[in-house]
Amino acid sequence: MTMISRRTFMLAATAVGALAVAGVAIAEVPKLAQKDTYKVGFAQTESNNPWRIAQTNSMKAEAEKLGFQLVYTDAAGSAAKQVADVNSMIAQGVDVIFLAPREEKPLIPAVMAAKKAGIPVILLDRSVDPSLAKAGEDYLTFIGSNFVEEGRRIAEWLVKNANGKSKIIELEGTTGSSPANDRKKGFDEAIQAAGGFEIVASQTGDFARDKGRQVAEALLQAHPDADIIYAHNDEMAMGAIAALEAAGKVPGKDVLVLSIDGGKEAVQAVVDGKIAAVVECNPRFGPKAFETMIRYAKGEAIDPILVNEDKFYDASNAAAELANAY
Numbered sequence: 001m002t003m004i005s006r007r008t009f010m011l012a013a014t015a016v017g018a019l020a021v022a023g024v025a026i027a028e029v030p031k032l033a034q035k036d037t038y039k040v041g042f043a044q045t046e047s048n049n050p051w052r053i054a055q056t057n058s059m060k061a062e063a064e065k066l067g068f069q070l071v072y073t074d075a076a077g078s079a080a081k082q083v084a085d086v087n088s089m090i091a092q093g094v095d096v097i098f099l100a101p102r103e104e105k106p107l108i109p110a111v112m113a114a115k116k117a118g119i120p121v122i123l124l125d126r127s128v129d130p131s132l133a134k135a136g137e138d139y140l141t142f143i144g145s146n147f148v149e150e151g152r153r154i155a156e157w158l159v160k161n162a163n164g165k166s167k168i169i170e171l172e173g174t175t176g177s178s179p180a181n182d183r184k185k186g187f188d189e190a191i192q193a194a195g196g197f198e199i200v201a202s203q204t205g206d207f208a209r210d211k212g213r214q215v216a217e218a219l220l221q222a223h224p225d226a227d228i229i230y231a232h233n234d235e236m237a238m239g240a241i242a243a244l245e246a247a248g249k250v251p252g253k254d255v256l257v258l259s260i261d262g263g264k265e266a267v268q269a270v271v272d273g274k275i276a277a278v279v280e281c282n283p284r285f286g287p288k289a290f291e292t293m294i295r296y297a298k299g300e301a302i303d304p305i306l307v308n309e310d311k312f313y314d315a316s317n318a319a320a321e322l323a324n325a326y
């Protein structure tokens with residue numbers, strides 16, 4: 001047991017006491033006053049693919065519709081810059097911060113700095129390490145998809161439709177991001193439980209099309225017997241399709257390609273037979289994000305996780321659903 005000095009103990013007790021006297025409940029999310037208009041921060045992680053752009057456009061459109069002032073930043077794929085962006089919003093005195101944390105751990109200081117400054121944070125689309133920051137205590141809530149379920153649903157479809165194919169190349173999303181961690185967890189665990197499949201290689205393509213193509217090319221050369229590619233997002237799936245065609249392989253025939261995001265291009269690829277199945281991960285966060293903020297300001301209790309419903313596309317419904325894809 002670590003012994004601490006009497007002096008240290010007294011200092012700690014005094015600090016906690018002072019917080020309590022000041023009415024600062026350590027485990028409470030800062031409140032949001034009910035006002036006619038707000039100054040809202042949205043700290044975006046990057047704008048390197050259609051999904052990100054669709055999410056940003058949805059947030060900007062909703063802020064404009066409500067007449068709220070939006071302080072928007074783009075971290076250009078840097079977690080360190082995203083932390084700086086949040087700190088800048090705090091300095092500007094925004095009322096609330098929407099944050100899409102690029103990775104689960106590096107954004108914790110930003111979440112804690114906002115809480116300390118008395119600004120509630122709502123996490124959009126990606127989450128933070130739950131052992132380091134908790135919904136309902138350190139930030140208000142996480143609004144987004146259940147990424148474990150997305151990976152599991154792809155595996156469930158594959159088990160039913162593999163038709164003898166069994167050797168999987170997995171293209172992972174951004175290292176350290178919650179979608180990459182959980183889409184891997186959901187898929188790998190379900191495939192393991194089903195038996196009869198082998199993940200011959202699993203490597204990050206950083207959710208990017210060209211990186212996904214390069215990694216797919218290298219892994220296809222290293223594993224010429226691979227007959228399934230599971231990509232954590234459409235961008236990497238489209239990159240993998242380019243790699244397959246460059247190698248003289250027919251996507252959908254020689255190799256099944258599976259994806260997540262369900263953007264219009266990917267759903268069209270399902271119609272064309274190049275992608276076998278895709279789970280949607282809808283990026284249109286604006287309405288739900290701002291509705292949640294306003295409900296909180298009114299004093300409503302907000303659940304710690306608000307899960308978006310994800311559609312599923314394969315050959316049975318892609319043509320009919322194409323017009324509705326984002």
Ligand code: GZL
Pocket residue numbers: 049051052125126144145179207232233234235260261281
């Ligand atoms: C998922 C989101 C992911 C998308 C990718 O909520 O964080 O980031 O699946 C995007 O396309 O880059």
